[in-house]
Amino acid sequence: MRTTTNMRLMMTMALCVLFSIQSGIAYNFALGIFGNANMDDTIDESDIAFIREIIGGTQKATAFADANYDGRIDEKDITQIQSIIMGNETNLTIVDGVGRNVTVSVPIENIVTIAGSYGPEMLLALGIKPLAISESKSHAVQLQDMLKDVPTVGSSNEPDSEAILGLNPEIVHCYENFYKQGSYEKMEKALNSRGIGLIAMDFHKPGNFDNAIRIMGYLLGRQERADSLIDFEESNMNLIQERTKNLTDEERTYLYFESSKDFATRGPGDNTYDAIVLCGGRSIFDDIAEPYPTVDPEAIIQRDPHVVIKTPDGFAATNNAEPLIEVLNSLKNRTGWQDLNAVKDGRLYFLNGGTRSVHNSIFCLFLAKALHPDRFNDVDPESIYRQWYNKFLGIDNNLVMVYPPSESWQ
Known part of the structure; x- marks a missing residue:
């Protein structure tokens, strides 16, 4: 042939x-968190320097330069970035997998995931046990013991909004495709009325992985764990590429x-x-x-x-x-x-x-x-x-x- x-x-x-x-050799992405002023894959001192250059007029504003998401780029953004670096920020604004800007209080401790088996597996890998999960026939057998006392709240595309609200989570995590299809419109309104955020983010798609895991690491206060997961993936992929x-x-x-x-x-x-x-x-x-x-x-x-x-x-x-x-x-x-x-x-x-x-x-x-x-x-x-x-x-x-x-x- x-x-x-x-x-x-x-x-x-x-x-x-x-x-x-x-x-890991060729990969390049902009971490989707406001405060990532220089649009690289992390938030660090270089972002503070970049903000100072924007304020001084030697750099143009970038999509994530408004760290505190108040519509202005000023010293308050530097303060927010410093808080993120030190790990004592009280809120973060992120861009989720469907391009929505979502602001949440951090660190998140109570999270419901309705993203099939992928959501629970990644949350457990990050060191967080979900408050509730969606029904899934594909939950890995090896996870069943870890999830046996976690309640289910409907399916991934037809979640039980009342059951979720009754658990009073800080955020709900869902699949991107079902969000795009409009499966969560009613639930999202109910969540918003209670101040509960909805984040659509896929962990199982290669093109999303690094950004999605790192964002979730920041939201959960598990940055080191997220970095370790990314390093594991990149090590294997680099071996294959080589x-x-x-x-x-x-x-x-x-x-x-x-x-x-x-x-x-x-x-x-x-x-x-x-x-x-x-x-x-x-x-x-x-x-x-x-x-x-x-x-x-x-x-x-x-x-x-x-x-x-x-x-x-x-x-x-x-x-x-x-x-x-x-x-x-x-x-x-x-x-x-x-x-x-x-x-x-x-x-x-x-x-x-x-x-x-x-x-x-x-x-x-x-x-x-x-x-x-x-x-x-x-x-x-x-x-x-x-x-x-x-x-x-x-x-x-x-x-x-x-x-x-x-x-x-x-």
Whole structure:
């Protein structure tokens, strides 16, 4: 299979996106907190110096220079920045994931999250137990003990406003997409009437991760914890970038990635497709310019992938490999699949979607190891996955998330 100009263009665009949003080397973002006057990724003494230059007329005002959010840039903004640096500020104004300016009292101690399983997992990783959560079938088994006494308040897209108000939280955290769809209009009015803030912010999207985690770290008074989470992600992503950056088109591994539904794959515009490119792979369907295509089963056989990965969304993690083996056996038994190179070479893998969650770099390590075991022979993604849970949640996670075990991938 030869790479066409369009295919090369799509891969180049995907690489540019992934390197810019996931690599600690190339990544650059402006922390969305008022007080970040110089528009870098933190708030420090350089912001005070920048404010003085604005006041003195040698710098132009920036989007986040009005630290105390009163419509003026003056000495009071310097005082606010000093308070933020010292950790004794009483309020912060942030820009959430849908572009709203939200002012809240800090540090926040009582927070309700209605962002599925991602919200609770990240709050726990930051050292905060949520006041309440939304119902979710995909709550990781390993989190159930930590959340067993936390009440639920409806679903992510249909929250129970009365139940939330009855808990009197300081803020409510929600998914960005549901906010954009108008799912929270009624609830937001009720919250506003009680002085409760609503913050839409996604932790599970690679392009949002650093900014979202750092903002939440400031709001919760957990900046060091947030920095540690970011460092963990960047360390893994830098490793992947370093080991795959010089791959030629011919060295990229042809992959068929299948999500929950039979013959449903991912294409340009989807995070998983971008991750495949970043990790040194090429989708056998990279000529289909849509993010969520359903493909012809015969085309899979004709294009003969070197690797096949099945990643169902919301697949419950278990303590044994039998359910995963059943899924892989059903794939092997598809018509014509016995002759696929991936099946004959033993490169058919089950990868639980929970390996991504709020730690996308671990999912990428699994992809990289599956695609290029020779370049990652010293890396065991399962071990790193367990390290994350031990380090940030203080639990031993021995659930079977992949099959075969990643240490055997060759």
